[in-house]
């Protein structure tokens with residue numbers, strides 16, 4: 255593809271769906287929020303996870319062919335305890351290979367569930383996961399190279415919770431489905447028969463696939479019946495590409511208590527929260543006033559156009575538009591509903607928001623032994639090196655190539671830069687500390703330990719690996735816009 259052809263394609267990406275407005279389907283909004291079952295995978299004799307085909311009626315009078323882990327769409331919430339061995343048994347009853355990648359788990363490459371660990375149709379995979387990390391909300395999903403976007407879109411994903419029995423935060427809401435609520439946010443698009451639409455042309459790949467209908471835990475803009483008191487939401491952006499800016503319609507504030515890697519040092523008061531694909535955040539809000547709280551999102555303006563016209567988000571800032579790294583800078587135009595919370599159940603006793611939070615990850619502070627550049631490239635920049643519009647450091651993903659080798663216990667400084675648009679950067683095997691974004695230092699107290707960082711320009715992060723990953727099953731690093739990842743914006747490395 256030459257530059258002119260690429261620009262034409264990228265320009266038509268402007269017409270790609272970014273606004274919530276439906277043509278075909280008639281979704282039934284306002285269903286009650288499905289609360290996924292918890293499956294204990296530490297200490298349980300029967301922690302089977304079966305990748306299966308299903309049928310799901312997301313919209314009125316329609317049905318979609320879906321996939322899930324042990325259920326027609328999505329999967330159970332896997333719960334594991336620190337200090338124990340988790341033994342999930344994954345069986346593949348689909349007719350194509352899948353994996354189960356434990357996103358955010360600090361486990362060796364050999365059990366991480368990356369593309370090399372495909373489970374063939376009919377096959378079984380029984381990894382042993384030594385759980386050795388702070389309490390956190392993680393997730394799991396299939397990670398077959400070139401198919402990750404399609405498989406997650408159709409449902410091969412679920413939430414995962416690490417508990418730390420050695421840590422107590424008295425007062426934090428903890429009654430599952432009452433004041434401790436899993437919230438998996440996804441956007442989907444439906445055809446006339448209610449089937450899931452996932453059609454990729456080049457503009458859609460460049461933009462990242464966005465749907466026009468919001469699902470939470472697989473239901474369209476549902477309503478949750480929750481405690482009249484403090485309510486903890488475990489937010490997971492399980493979308494392929496959409497970035498949410500979440501807030502409450504009545505303007506009520508809330509406290510963020512955890513990010514990807516676990517608890518923040520102390521609750522952080524916020525009015526809104528940006529959640530990029532694959533990011534997690536736990537928030538606590540106060541519903542003791544008894545009023546229904548509607549969580550809404552502002553539109554996602556992330557698009558290759560901004561990069562084309564000005565480079566790295568500059569155009570948007572020049573035009574006074576939103577800068578996704580600053581949630582206060584966005585306007586309220588075009589907000590759409592995500593989830594309603596109706597506090598019609600009694601609050602469990604002794605709820606209180608702790609002043610400080612115990613058991614969170616510590617920041618990495620050691621002096622880095624080396625610096626590494628990770629350039630997330632798309633469009634002309636990528637074409638020049640890789641001959642493919644999606645690449646990292648001039649090369650598109652190659653399963654047979656190890657991009658670099660690192661060593662356990664060594665701290666590295668990674669300088670991650672984005673091209674054309676903002677990219678949610680993810681690495682396997684660990685959580686990292688963010689030092690700076692676009693030259694501004696980032697306080698650890700605000701962001702915590704991360705395994706996803708929305709990079710819109712340049713970011714510096716401190717990385718340390720504690721688990722090994724060899725050439726047979728290396729760790730991945732990639733953009734978590736799934737169409738970018740599948741298209742080649744991914745690399746892999748070993749940890750000796």
Ligand SMILES: [Cu+2]
Pocket residue numbers: 630676677678733734735738739743
């Ligand atoms: Cu990307």
